[in-house]
Amino acid sequence: MAFDAQAKRNFKVVGTRVTRPDGIDKVTGKAAYGADIAAPGMLYGRILRSPHAHARIVSIDTSAAEALAGVKAVVTGADLAQPDDEDFADVAINCLARDKVLYDGHAVAAVAAKSKSIAKQAIRLIKVDYEILPHVTDVDAAMQPDAPVVQEGRALETVPAGMSQNVTTHCQFGHGDLDAGFAKADKIIERSFKTAATHQGYIEPQACMASLGSDGRGEVWCCTQGQYMVRANCAAVLGVEESQLRITSSEIGGGFGGKTSTFIEPVALALSRKSGKPVKIVMTRDEVLKATGPTISSSMDIKIGMTKDGRITAARGELRYSGGAYPNGTVNMGAQAAFAAYDLEAVETVGWNAMTNRPKEIPYRAPGAPTAIYAVESVVDELCQELGLDPLDVRLMNAARKGTVSSYGPTFNDIGLVATLEAAKAHPHYTAPLGENQGRGLSCGFWFNFGGNTCVSLNINDDGTVGVVEGNPDIGGSRASISMMAAEELGVPYDKVRTVIADTSSLGFNDITDGSRVTFAVGLATIEAARAAIKEMCSRVAKIWDIDEDAVIWEDGCAKPAGPNAGTHPPMTLAEIAAIAGKTGGPIAGHHEVNADGAGVSFGVHLCDTEVDPETGATKILRYTVFQDAGKAVHPDYVEGQMQGGAVQGIGWALNEEYIYGEDGRLQNAGFLDYRVPVASDLPDIETVILEIPNPGHPYGVRGVGETPIVPPLAAISNAVSRAAGGRMTELPMSPPRLLKAMTG
């Protein structure tokens, strides 16, 4: 859908800072999240997990568990279907392993019992005979031809023959003559980088309540980023029909991509089917870290050539990602995003994915992009240092802009990178003085943003209020922004609109809440649904006034005659039209179903000052500013919130968060004590500067904003630390032992 000419109008609701509709429930403890409901007669489910990184399951004996008083069902992988579709099949064996366990924490069996403590005892009574297999957890090791093979026969046709069977994906992007480009460079820097896997770290563990009858009819209540995705996965994994499953998404306690897959819902349904009772499963934090999706781990080589005045002549990147124990395409996005911020004559990125004995990667905010852009922005920064150039000027000189052929193929339309860089340059932060052991870093960030399948129903109620029904779980305030767009379009006050999230039986299919798509795509569908309702209201009024439908216009929440020729009818408000809807033709509603496209890419720039303790390797973030093109910011508070939250997740990735595996292939830090997400005292204020470059693909100019902010912090902090420490850091996280070693040798 094209950018609306109307967008130049003065918005009345969009752009204000209204109070969110779900707020009171959330500050009073009333809001119901995944673990917050109970059902009559419900059982408690619990999952037995592999203690081994890689092993063949020789046998599972559940008889003792089944015999324990209070145990009502025990299930194993044999109780789930084996879908033909590879993606569904992977979900199935990840929910409950079949022949092999592929990582420490892989689910093997599950029980449902009358109490949590009986379930705990029953789990210990299940005897699994494992044949331990050699394991591999490092991506570079996994690519070696003699590496232990995680799964056989999973390579795509693009992978050259002769490589380790762990290599499943190969991709290559770019254009231009690299050799000629590098020949023109005055300085070439080539460096290798490694980054650890990190977890989304949502505070609410996965939780569900499920009920499935022998007739194949079932209900699930769960915290998820997509109830329709849960339905599809459960239907495939249990061999039941989608129409018979009704999935209701609870309030969701954070996701960041991590709740775009299914781990426990099919298991709870299988237990329920077997026991005939509703089954509740709530993951522990330990299970969340061991068995739900972290992001990829990576190993990368970047080579960039630059002239002495700062023009990049050629750039090449090779990315080796591991998405855990299953084939994974995240490297495709990393390879496409790596050089997206630059206008390059010659560029190439090559990507590989290798399987390792780690949990299945699940997308985490801008999946694939943060690590690739970290490596690229680190080399650009080092070139600036070596050549004595201002890093912002160099970014501006080489910045992608409208008409740039992007490093991943398409030619950019209207993008906000240059404006964002200029805003950073003009900001007082960029020229503030620095003290001893302090350094300033900056980085660009990028994300594609998605649209996708979306349904919205908008109902005009008889008292003149409006109900919006949409199908995407509200993860960061989207019910507010959707209500705002409906109010804007209809010309009614914000508080006259209530938006609810439908269960899967109450609205047509919606893609998951991902890729920063909801405010864009659901917003777009809401505006279209409102327009359909307006059209209907105008048509009713035309009948009342006995004039042509075209002679009625909608303005400020009222139907009005289009001009003098239409007669002199007093405007009719939405409430007046709604009140007599039964007399004029029945209930009034608008709806819109679309696979929305034209999401419009988003760029950001982050500035960061750090101080490094030269005696301990401790890094302190002194000052942090985020600049981002948000398109039209529908609710500026929540746009800022996305920018701040994403930045802090990136700060955690840069400094302390990591999956640490022992020699035995077991995860050593499956808890918030040693998986160290940033705490309040680690951080300064996160200042935000929103730029509003309208997205031509949305009627109000909206762009997704959620993902881009996690991209720049990795390099911004690494560049600041490298400058403060006087040496280039090439590994994340820059934990104090690593940094001290780099500084003192």
Place this chain on the structure above:
Amino acid sequence: MKTIPVETTINGDSTEFLCHADESLLDVLRDRLGMTGSKEGCGTGDCGACSVMLNGRVVCSCLVLGVETQGAEIETIEGMANGEELHPLQRVFLEEAALQCGVCTPGILVAAKALLEKNPDPTDTEVRYWLAGNLCRCTGYDKIIKAVQTAAAEMRSA
């Protein structure tokens, strides 16, 4: 395992419950009393989502046994508002968008209230250190710190 009767006061109401010796106060609140406002983010005292007041001090209810609370005074998020009148912290958190997903919010509100009772005029640094045991993954803490300060200023002038 036998259940043990326990008498406490929760949000001003005398409350009796039965629990097992190894049940945490959090499990009692959530599973036995239906008070699900306190959340379990970790069960090991690392995230603060289950924060409640126990005899006037803020604790992680996951690190307290239910049986220990015999005779104790407990306050939870459910008792923070006075009927339909929100506590200033609750209202300011809403007004200043200091929450996104909201799952850490009950614990943060309980902990912030405990801070302001002890120290009505904290510095930003004091707020940040006091709340270090309350993880929030959505907001980056910025708006939370500012909201606590706005509420503190309002409460001081009230």
Place this chain on the structure above:
Amino acid sequence: MRYVKPESFEAAATLLRNEDGIARILAGGTDVLVQLKAEMVEPDLMVDLKHLPGMRDIVAEDGGFRVGAAVCGAEMGEDAALKAMWPGVVEGVELIGSSQVQSRATMAGNLCTGSPAGDSVPAMVTAGAVARVQGPDGVRDVPVVNIPTGPGKNSLAKGEFITSIFLPARPDNASDAYLRFIPRTEMDIAVSSAAVSLALDGDGVVTDAHVAVGAVAPTVLLVKEAGDTLVGSKLDDAEIAGLVSAVEAACNPITDKRGTIEFRTKTAGVLAKRAAHIAYSRAGGQA
């Protein structure tokens, strides 16, 4: 699991001695409940002693303070006189965990849990603190330094438990300090730590010095050589260098997920140096 609140210390000791299964004492609960959750231990008996006389009290005694075993970190931090006398001990206790944990965690629990990284232990050791131990056969006083014997282990016999910890009187012109290294600013286990307790004469010359380091050996270490190096000095560069090398020489750490041997050794020296300067300044010395 049985939960028992005994009526007296003696009854508690007898109960604990006679228990055939696994028994745990509930003080702050901030370790034992974590272990329960992680299924690391399933006690048969949980003994709650918080209600017994003196367990929740801080009382002046012989010019020092006796701190009940169930006194939580926040209560110690709120006791101005205690904090003025032993600022290093109190700052160590106050660094344990979050505000929430401070409402529960105790110095005695931190000691008995036997972690070499316990934040309250180094400064207790440099303070010369003494634990009062109740057992089935009566009461004995044990220097704190002798309580931990290795990770997760202590020297208490079956049926024994700590009822209080005595922090002795401190001379004029004396003070202490504790520092730890953690990757974040809060919520972490110490990767290395150091406490220094100093007494000065009227001219600011160190007359007595004790240095202890944590998380660099199976137990908290009192490094006598490091303290000796400082005696007779005003913490000039040479003595500080001596302190650092004595500390580094005493370290015998492991490499694990939290830190390497090299990192722990290096930072223990740095922290001892910094803590010495803080203690010196608190004791009234002019650097």
Place this chain on the structure above:
Amino acid sequence: MVRVKLWGSLRALADGEEWVEVEASNFKELLDALAEKHPGLAPQIKRGVSLALDGVIYREAWFTKIGPENEVILMPYMVGG
């Protein structure tokens, strides 16, 4: 005729060509024609691809109109977080 650009790793499956020219007026025709002309591309097309039309990325959208004047770029199917 429409010219469509293949990303690098697909070229080996399309006789090494970077730009492929096919007869098509919308995405569906384009994908069908590509799979017919270069059967090696069929598995990837079946798994899912995105298409960029004049810089705007489409994840599916068979009936999106395209013509010789458009820039059409084939991209891997994307997922987000």
